[in-house]
Amino acid sequence: MKMKMDDIGRIVIPAYLREYLGLHRKNKLVFEQRPDAIVLKHWEGCCLFCSSEKSLIAYKGKLVCRDCLEGLKEMKMN
Numbered sequence: 001m002k003m004k005m006d007d008i009g010r011i012v013i014p015a016y017l018r019e020y021l022g023l024h025r026k027n028k029l030v031f032e033q034r035p036d037a038i039v040l041k042h043w044e045g046c047c048l049f050c051s052s053e054k055s056l057i058a059y060k061g062k063l064v065c066r067d068c069l070e071g072l073k074e075m076k077m078n
């Protein structure tokens with residue numbers, strides 16, 4: 001897929017890629033510089049769901065804040 005940067009260097013990450021990577025609005029991201037590429041990754045020092053940096057709990061290598069953990073607990077399984 002080809003993307004065009006705007007005049008100040010911004011690009012839009014297509015919705016299907018955001019969904020595929022589990023990126024949500026206001027998630028913090030990290031650019032990883034490689035010799036021939038730039039890799040965009042979740043910033044892993046924050047909650048996987050809301051990017052909060054407070055009250056984090058590690059679960060299976062991912063960080064989740066207490067608020068999101070409570071929200072997950074309230075979800076019903078299908």
Ligand SMILES: [Zn+2]
Pocket residue numbers: 047048049050051052064065066067068069
């Ligand atoms: Zn959260």
